[in-house]
Amino acid sequence: MDFKKKLLITAMTSSLLVGCAVPGSHLELDNKNIIEPEQTDTSTENSIDDRVNVYPLTTQLVGQLKAPKTQSRTNPSLDAQLIRYQYRVGPGDILNVTIWDHPELTIPAGSYRSSSESGNWVHADGTIFYPYIGLVKVEGKTVTQIRDEMARRLAKFIEAPQVDVNVAAFRSQKTYITGEVNKPGQQAITNVPLTLLDAVNRAGGLNTDADWRNVTLTRNGVEQSLSLHALMQRGDLMQNRLLEPGDIVHVPRNDAQKVFVMGEVKEPKLLKIDRAGMSLTEALSGVGGINELEADATGIFVIRSTLNQQAVNQGEQPINQEQQTSNQGTVANIYQLNIKDASALVIGTEFELQPYDIVYVTAAPISRWNRVVKQLLPTISGFNNLTEGVNRVRVW
The missing domain is CATH 3.30.1950.10 (wza like domain)
Structure with missing residues (x-):
């Protein structure tokens, strides 16, 4: 009978190892043309580890990372333009x-x-x-x-x-306001100077999905990025511009202003950064907080790709993996927050998240062990049931 048990266990193990026989979302790669990555320099095989920096979040570090607050400023050059402004007649007027x-x-x-x-x-x-x-x-x-x-x-x-x-x-000269404003469309250039702030107000202001920080002004094929957040909420008049015929002002959606919160939280999801910004504590609150029974309070990480951050700041699309590997600098910074100490929540409140940040809360060691046991229990129970059945057969 011991031989039969061993044979049965061997058969069960073999069947589990056969991918086609196990239900689930397994994808077969047999008979596929798998392209292996080229390895030109074996010394750089593990270089990704050397290009990622890990920083424990402290009060001093948060103070260094905190962006300087936008100050209210005047714009003398714009004032001079407005004083000298004169409308020039064109065809159609x-x-x-x-x-x-x-x-x-x-x-x-x-x-x-x-x-x-x-x-x-x-x-x-x-x-x-x-x-x-x-x-x-x-x-x-x-x-x-x-x-x-x-x-x-x-x-x-x-x-x-x-x-x-x-x-x-006035019919000859126009400027165009597009994107996330309440009344997009063209606006006439008249004998009254039209500034960026005037144009946005005439368009009914910004709607709820507008990205306040990355408004673009295109003039003669040259694009410049302006911040309506700094202009309208901080009083930085250096962000204002006198609009000229043919200018295109585009207010994008805040699709790029997003962070990802994953791991041991109550409700993992994507969050949008609003015009007031978002701190690490706000992001954790937005997903219902950490899972107190499963999370490791010492393992709250913010993963920030330095290359993607540069692209977002320049209004471009995130950089792909091929572009990342071609750059030999730091590819990511990881910031670790330990909230076992209640004062750490103050640090989290002062730590400002940036677009495409990944907030990840790790599981506690006991939680990982419980999950392994949970995966093994069905197999152990099945084996016990099988053994009991074999014993019944032997008694009969």
């Missing part, structure tokens, strides 16, 4: 020309029509037609320059003409 004491020239189309209806349309060649003087080149000129030229030319026909010129409709 409608001008309203007034010649005092000469109503026949001022309202030739009738007094019951609006200025935009009875005004002088700027044609595609940048000119308007006016009685007596014919075509007047107005494109690229200010209303003051147009007024002076028309007065000079009308002086040949009218004694001391008093000319006034204003824009009845």
